[in-house]
Amino acid sequence: MGEKITQNSDNSLNVPDHPIIPFIEGDGIGPDIWKATKRVIDSAVETAYGGKRGIDWLEVNAGEKGFERTGEWLPDETLSSIEEHVAAIKGPMTTPVGKGIRSLNVAIRQRLDLYACVRPVRYIEPVPSPMSHPQKVDMVVFRENTEDLYAGIEFEAGTEAAKGLIRYLKEQMGASLDPESGIGIKPISARNTKRLVARAIQYAIDHSLPSVTLMHKGNIMKFTEGAFRTWGYEAAREQFPDQTISEDELWDEYDGVQPEGKVLIKDRIADMLFQQVLLRPDEYHVIATPNLNGDYLSDALAAQVGGLGMAPGANIGDRCAVFEATHGTAPKYAGLDKVNPSSLILSGAMMLDFMNWGEAATLVRGGISAAIKAGRVTYDLARQMPGATEVKCSEYGDAIIEKMKTT
Secondary structure, rough: OOOOOOOOOOOOOOOOOOOEEEOOOOOOOHHHHHHHHHHHHHHHHHHOOOOOOOOOEOOOOOOOOOHHHHHOOHHHHHHHHHHHHHHHEEEOOOOOOOOOOOOHHHHHHOOOOEEEEEEEEOOOOOOOOOOOHHHEEEEEEEEEOHHHHHHHHEEOOOHHHHHHHHHHHHHHHHOOOOOOEEEEOOOHHHHHHHHHHHHHHHHHHHHHOOEEEEEEOOOOOOOOHHHHHHHHHHHHHHHHOOOOEHHHHHHHHHHOOOOOOOEEEEEEHHHHHHHHHHOHHHOOOOOEEEEHHHHHHHHHHHOOOOOOHEEEEEOOOOOOEEEEEEOOOHHOOOOOOOOOHHHHHHHHHHHHHHHHHHHHHHHHHHHHHHHHHHOOOOHHHHHHOOEEEOOHHHHHHHHHHHHHHOO
């Protein structure tokens, strides 16, 4: 019988041999990719631990399926169950148009305070890529999940609220705005910035990575994105004084030679960083960013290694974490057993790492790599790989499981 994962006061986990893990199947292609994912994860755990460990899956309601069952798009019971069990995994979900919640994904992140959207981006050979040297792309993006444009504070053009705010900005700040403008507000706070950057730095320390880059547009937005940069450096100095070094210190005190055991904290203007990750990707390892920048950057990086179908993701807070596919529901492919499940499978590997079941996570990643090298892939990869055999979503899962057991 399964048991709950629990947390200690220092946020370390107590993971039983048979943890209960809530899952949300998802909408559209969700059921197809979830079936493949579940089989791959279960097989990896079985293979890694010889049957001594296993996951007890607990379905919870959300999205279209949740609405059909409960009349709610995101029931409170679902959120309570995720928090109670510490780790959960979900497929893509449809956001209701013109009714219900503004975004189910955003609602889960904000209501559970999952403030860090963590997106590792790493090339898996021989996935087709537009890059000449995609193997140089190996980064982890830490994107703030609760504020910036995700706060959702905006006022429709022509409304009294928008007009009133425009008048206030004109009177108090001398702002010159078209009176029929729509207005959005972009909050960025010290608290939320520092806890995100601290998590990014801790990740770099734990994985022996040499740098954390603060991505911002502080040259223009000095009191929001510029403040993100300032508060990020403060988090490094305050919380990791003996483990981090700034670029100024690197050159002033060490003549440009990074001392062993120190994580370099640097910052880059957002638009310039987009160029850097194309031209010099091997110079960047962990990137910490406000919400909108991270949204753009993580998808752009995913394109460099094969697209969102190969990109895993997690939303992590201090109380719990939700691991998810990073793509949409693709409703036209629903039920066709066709779509690439790699994003959700790799997110499952992230969940296994989170649980400190690294042996099983390694098997998952190795199985995906071996299946792709063998050329047994779903349509999105097969059409770009000469000589590849196109297989169904479920058959791709079979190929991964076979490779995990034989390589």
